[in-house]
Amino acid sequence: MNKIPECLIHPVSIKLIRSGHPWITPDSFSNRFPRQSEFIIATDDRKRPMALLMHDPYHKNVKARVWSTKFPFDREAQHFTASIQGRLDLAFEKRFQEAALKERENYYLVFGEADQLPGLFVLKLKDRVLIQFYTQFWNRYKSIIQTTIQEVFPEIKDENIWFQLRGETRELQKLPLNSNDTDRRDEFHLQEFGLQYLIRLGSSYDHGLYTDMSSIRHSLKKFIAKDSSVLNLFSYTGAFSLWAMKLGASNVTSVDLSPKYIEWLQQNLGLNPDLNSAQHQALTMSVDDALEKLIVEEKKFDFIICDPPSSSSDGEKRTSAIKAYKDLIRKMDKVLNPQGRLVLFLNTHQVTNQKFEKTIQENLAELKLNYKLAMRLSLGQDCPTLKGFPEGSYLKGLVLEKL
Ligand SMILES: C[S@@+](CC[C@H](N)C(=O)[O-])C[C@H]1O[C@@H](n2cnc3c(N)ncnc32)[C@H](O)[C@@H]1O
Structure with missing residues (x-):
């Protein structure tokens, strides 16, 4: 193995690596890493080697990732x-x-x-x-x-x-x-908590079921009461809808803009004959339009799940989910029964748990709505997170109870 180049890293990176953060972002130091080197030994301001890095000069945001902070680094690389x-x-x-x-x-x-x-x-x-x-x-x-x-x-x-x-x-x-x-056979079915789902590996970026949400689905079990009515906003292929039906919800409404995903949801329903599909309604439209419609129809729900994409565009301007929440909460409140619960998700590492919670509390105060925090949701079980690495804790959620 060739000698691994030793490179000084940015003072902020030195601090971050010491606190357990494993990424080096582009800066005047990392942009000068020798491009052809697979590994880099990061050194601190006193030229002391401090980490073995996996180098990725082609990546736009993460130029290198920490493989080891255990000395000697050339041996760590030999045993890679x-x-x-x-x-x-x-x-x-x-x-x-x-x-x-x-x-x-x-x-x-x-x-x-x-x-x-x-x-x-x-x-x-x-x-x-x-x-x-x-x-x-x-x-x-x-x-x-x-x-x-x-x-x-x-x-x-x-x-x-x-x-x-x-x-x-x-x-x-x-x-x-x-x-x-x-x-390759890219379509098949798999089972989660007694439900069957259609998986398609060869059809789009995501394959039909968010596994990083599985443990959260399970933890919501205690909030979905038998005979309750459930609204699943941004439903995708319906994992939360099917789960609510399995838990005994008497009616479930799913909303998604995409006809492709609503069709996929219907196929998922068809795979589970023990669920009564007559108790399910799908609305293929924007969540904004669906909420307006449900408000006019004076529909009420006991449990609302809201899992928007981290940012969305209407063709003209891009809105982040966190900014869209105030208006969504105002509308969701109108279709939520007293003592009903809202589950709000945010799927981005750019907003911390604390910031998310604070923003939602501020929204509630501005809207003069009275809700109690019933549970905080985060990645779990098979999806561990790392202290000092907020990018890895991208998924967060709050369960709020209407008082
Ligand atoms: C993050 S996924 C939701 C995942 C889902 N909760 C699950 O656990 O399987 C976001 C979904 O929102 C849909 N979507 C995006 N913008 C929308 C909008 N304005 N109104 C309705 N659905 C929208 C997308 O088609 C996508 O299926």
């Missing part, structure tokens, strides 16, 4: 392949010990930085595995990752291993890279 295997095994072991994961066929085997495998996410989807790279760095380690997975899960066949490059340029990296192989 063995360390990948060790870290993968450790991540799998954690999942085997998590009893709750037995209730679903979809879970994360590896959750990036929090499993000490920066930018690498591995999803188990029934008898398939989806390997997601958030940095091109991992490209040359594809086969070692695949082999390690198949050693632990020998039942997973080669044609059931999928690779996807995710992150910055969504449009270019839409589908798993090998989704066009002729021997």
Whole structure:
């Protein structure tokens, strides 16, 4: 192995790495890292080596990720392949010990930085595995990752291993890279908490079920009472709608702008004959329009789930979910029964939990609405988070009870 270049990093990066943050963003220091080097040894202002970095000169926002802060770094780099295997095994072991994961066929085997495998996410989807790279760095380690997975899960066949490059340029990296192989069957069903879902790996960027929300779905169980009426806003393929029906909701309304996702939701309903689809109503329209319509019709719900995309555009201007919340809350309140509950999600690392909660409390105060915080929601179980790394804690939610 060639000698690994030692590079001084930005004073802020020095501080962040010391507090457990594993990313180096573009700056006048990281932009000068030698482009051809796979690894970089980061040094502090006194030229002392402080971390071994995985280098990604092509990434727009994350130029390097911390692999190790354990000295000596050239040895850490020499043992890199063995360390990948060790870290993968450790991540799998954690999942085997998590009893709750037995209730679903979809879970994360590896959750990036929090499993000490920066930018690498591995999803188990029934008898398939989806390997997601958030940095091109991992490209040359594809086969070692695949082999390690198949050693632990020998039942997973080669044609059931999928690779996807995710992150910055969504449009270019839409589908798993090998989704066009002729021997691949990209559509299948999997089970979560006794419900069947249709998964399509070869049809869009996301495959039909948000696994990072599975543990949250489970934790909402105690709030969805039998015979309650439920409104699921930004429903996507209907995971929360089906879950509410399974828990005994007497009627569920799902709203999504996309005909494709509403059609997918209907297919999911069809896969679960024990659910009474007559108790479900789908509205293919914007959430704004749907709320206006429901207000005019004087509809009332006991439980409302609101999970907007982090930002959306009406063709002219882009609005962030956090900014849109005040108006959404005003409208949702009009269709929520007394003692009813609102579940508000925010899916971005750019707003911290504290900021989100504060903004929502301010919205409620400005609207003169009286709600009590019943629960805070965050990533859990198979989706661990890392102290000092807010980018990894992107998903947050609040359950509010109407007083
Ligand atoms: C983050 S996903 C919701 C995921 C869903 N809650 C789940 O757990 O499966 C956002 C969804 O909002 C839909 N969407 C985006 N803007 C919308 C709007 N203005 N009105 C209705 N739906 C919208 C998208 O089509 C997408 O399905």
